[in-house]
Amino acid sequence: MESISVGLLGLGTVGSGVVKVIENHQDKLMHQIGCPVSIKKVLVKDVNKPRAVELKPEMLTTNVDDIISNPEIDVVVEVMGGVEETRKHLLTALRNKKHVVTANKDLMAVYGSELLSVAAENGCDLFYEASVGGGIPIIRGLVDGLASDRITKIIGIVNGTTNYILTKMTKERIAYEDALKKAQELGFAEADPTADVEGLDAARKMVILATLGFSMEVDLEDVKVTGISNISEEDLQYAKRLGYTMKLIGIAQRDGEKVEVSVQPTLISDSHPLASVNDEFNAVYVYGEAVGQTMFYGPGAGSLPTATAIVSDLVAVMKNMRLGVNGKNIVAPQYEKKLKEPHEIYSKYFLRLLVKDEVGVFSNITTIFSQHGVSFEKILQLPVKEKGEAEIVLVTHQASLKDYEDILVKLRDLKSVHEIKSSYRVEGNGN
């Protein structure tokens, strides 16, 4: 090969990063691949817009076919985002025998298996390291690094925006709205932060991780999702007091043949390595039957970190091109999807209640828990000055989701329970 030609779909933050990494690290890339890499064409919306990187005008195009149907292009790097239209473009590119590298988690979470099978049929590579955890090589960690192990659980802090907001709320004791505003000012949150703060972005990433980790095609609809917009400062302070840190956590867990995948605000033990993953950083904790526990930590987003993952994928494509083995290592999921029922999903829970401050109330509450065989790890009861109310904070031992939800229904029916203030999943032991 004389040189490898790349077509870039999109030239936003990440796209510009890709251009920079390819330019700045050309000698390292040359050494590994054995030939130069060059960006041939870049799809943009407006060729006249000023940009973070300078490119020759003839490299820019507004016509996607100049890339996906261009016989001179070997690899398509997709950093334009979007799902339906982007899917069509990438299918065309693959059918035109172009390898694809994408950072698009929205796309991979929904059409990943289709795209991978079309890639394999066409002898093409399709890599997507940048779709989860930005610069953290977690996909390779699961696919190659832990290739011999059977994964039982993946816990991820996979959304930088929410982790930044929760870190600010916890450390600076500020309200959700203020932390969100700060995140928006710093560019860690978008003008419309819904997909991040409501957990959807994290859910997409967990779909990708669970599908790989369990070799089972998990769908976005299978993920139970709760966001962070209802978390109060009081919850964070109670968490702290009990030895926990609040994080938006994606959990994918396998027991035997069945799996569960969820994203929710979770109290994680202060001594767990994930509790000290702060600000916009991401981390994925993986439990394997043989390896025990490993963690991958790093920047979950950002122009250059994400570009690093993309260009490392490019290096893999190019090494495969040199050897003529592209598309040969795509392995279809091994197992049929089997999801756990609510009575099979076990966890500990944090529950904060506002109750009438009178004799017998606490006993009524605990009776409901014991009827379901659920016991407590921690109990705090605090008088509330006004209205003759008391606040009760409970951390349960392991309980099934079914039991826990039944308990919540019964608690709501108790006249002496004025309000269920909050309820969170709990991972690990507090202090």
Place this chain on the structure above:
Amino acid sequence: MESISVGLLGLGTVGSGVVKVIENHQDKLMHQIGCPVSIKKVLVKDVNKPRAVELKPEMLTTNVDDIISNPEIDVVVEVMGGVEETRKHLLTALRNKKHVVTANKDLMAVYGSELLSVAAENGCDLFYEASVGGGIPIIRGLVDGLASDRITKIIGIVNGTTNYILTKMTKERIAYEDALKKAQELGFAEADPTADVEGLDAARKMVILATLGFSMEVDLEDVKVTGISNISEEDLQYAKRLGYTMKLIGIAQRDGEKVEVSVQPTLISDSHPLASVNDEFNAVYVYGEAVGQTMFYGPGAGSLPTATAIVSDLVAVMKNMRLGVNGKNIVAPQYEKKLKEPHEIYSKYFLRLLVKDEVGVFSNITTIFSQHGVSFEKILQLPVKEKGEAEIVLVTHQASLKDYEDILVKLRDLKSVHEIKSSYRVEGNGN
């Protein structure tokens, strides 16, 4: 291929783990490789010794040639340890066109480049993921995951024994000897702990990481090594007070074309993720020009974790066998080795002195530092009850090793400085 045959050199803790992982995870391996994997022959010292895993008697041999020269064997897994003899065996195996997977850091740190080039010449793979960080896929992280980035610094807690000892000393406030004894009782330290506690084991691993990370052949003699056997409880308590945690840290740092590699007890900022890597766990922190900071964390040793890394290497060998591309991805170091001189190695330092408690002493000391342009980040002065002495604890700002060593010589010459109690490198900012 009908099946892939493995020959195992050694059947100790890690070897038994390899047998178990191959047996227990056979269906996952089959799915990925497309054919069964079986262990054909195992080299042992004594065929009659009782073992952790049961193998048919005809599988055991005391003659290494039954494996390294056996035409039925495709891959040799080396978990016997040792350097000179083992090197010869593996060279024979490679020349007999057998792929090699090894967990042997002692061997790879000294003969890695020779073995890799013989492997490439013979179209064989040589993988060694298990040689650093046990079950942590750090080698793959450096080679593939960060393939596109230029690494500037690697900081590793790469020895579980010393990390266990330092964690115990710090958390339980016990002396070095007691912590070592505890580690030995639990099997985290060997009867002769010298290679671990004097930093040699960590140094070998840093040679492997630096060679890969900087694409430059670093030798064991290039590593400046200090162990942990002289660390006192007082040092640990001072560290804590100043916002640092003591860890045995391997540092490989590149500035421009020049590198430094060292292993020494280091005060690391409490807020740095490495500070909370406790007990026998390992972690490697990697700084890249584009990616920023990433960390790989996990079990640094142990039968099954280490076996996971070995069998994941086996999977890689077997995938390459299926595609006929073994030995094609071995890349020789890109750069000629250039080591930094002492005046080019910069760091912060912690220094604890016992001085005469009289007017002008402190000024004499600080004058020496300022003559070398070194200023202080933190200063503690405490009276010592007896003998009219005072204890001074200093943390410097960045200083060159040359300046710092010159300062130490001058301090030793000062009559008012009774003793230099301890001196450590410092990473990050304390509180």
